Amino acid sequence: MPAAPPPAQSPAAPPAAGTGQRILLVEDSPTNQMVAALLLRGAGYRVDIANNGREALEALEAAAAGPSPYGLVLMDLAMPEMDGLTATRRLRVLPPPAGTVPIIAMTADAMDSDRERCLAAGMNGHVAKPIDRPHLLETVSRWLDATPAGVADTGTPEKGVLDMEVLQQLAHDLDAELLADVIRQFVEETLERAERIARGGAEAAGGGPADLAGLAKEAHTLKSTAGTFGARNLSAAARALELACRSNAVGEVTSLCRDIPRLTREAVEAYRLRGYVTS
Template sequence: MQAMPPRILVGDDNETFRTVTAALLRREGYDVDLADDGRAVVEAMAARDYDLVLLDVSMPGLNGLDTTREIRRLPPPRSGVPVLAVTAHAMPGDRERCLAAGMDDYLTKPILPKDLLAIVQRWMRRHPPGAGNAQAAGDDDPIDDFALTLLAEQTDPEILPSLVGTFVAEVRTRGPKIADALAAEDWQTLERQAHALKSASHSFGARYLARALEGIEAACAAGDTDRARLLAQTVPELADAAVEALMARY
């Protein structure tokens, strides 16, 4: 059976941008749907599975930030689909606000076609087509094996178990520090600890832990302590699940 092409949703109130972006992505083999406002984006996400969302930040009505918050409230796996912010504004703090709202990356208009395709392809590699949808069929594995495969190719498969052991030790060390920082409402330390563990979590495929840590870092940077607190409270469970899954493999 032929694999379905990756499905992308483009949400933007600018018709020219939607049309040009759709043509570019379809030429590369992607299946593209379009929405002209935030509410239409949320409705499309609730009705159909997507692999990636390109979302304008400044839309009338439900803006991109609030739209992303609505997406993150959807049932999994749709709540975890990567959302890339697209904006004509590049003011200080904009990137942090986008990440704090739950977006995964940030592009500034005008966007060159090669840059758009590069970031879409990068996120498709990190979140292979259908990976988000697999959870609907019962795949709630906290570890992304695709990331582990990449890590093995970049290093050496024979030393991967040792590297995993190092990562597990770091999780077990930094997890309590994150909990202590949360209890003390020490947002600077919380941001620092989340940042320190985030990249390694991505590298070792701890996808849900990595997403929470990214959100904590961005929320702390933006001063959104309520969101930082909510995300930090999920870290112990996510960390335990990631460690257990990795130890079962190695």
């Protein structure tokens, strides 16, 4: 009598895509904390929680100094002690990896003006509440996709500085030599523009007659060109500077004017690492 075939085995469940990747969830509502954390942990992510922007800054700086910095921040907007927009602006002036970590707004405010405020503060994207599970996980996966699970961010200038989707589209649309030429031209113009912005910020900081209208125009152009060539963090800072100039927020203007030359240098170094510029 032939031996009975071995029982069929159920296929092993595939490992969670997010295993090992670390996310900071900044949210003051315990209910929202529980729902979002359960969804993210169920997808294999490591999730820490901060109750407000102040706690988020402390957590990000502490993690950046260790072997496992955060790969992504999910940031509520309206919170006690420090709101999400303020926390993002303060975060963006920090050195990498803390200052370059992608930040996604999580908010019930879904108007175009709300999204613009988030981007102007230096955020990278927006997901609406109530949480839509597929959209949240797709957004998180997209922003973390460049970092393999379990690999710590080394803080190299390219990480988080360039929007690779934008560069890939440019590479698809343009001849490689032409793309390198236009990026070199963008770099030359931007280095000069960053110097002018820094001088304008120094005048404002020194109590001189700051030309906020002129700075706003420089920032407006930089916002557009940096976005065109995928200099994500530089574009966000320029957007924030334009808004600060139009709001006559001199303190924020001076801070951003000091930060933009650094972000410009980081973008140039990221282009250099990818072979678009040679010096």
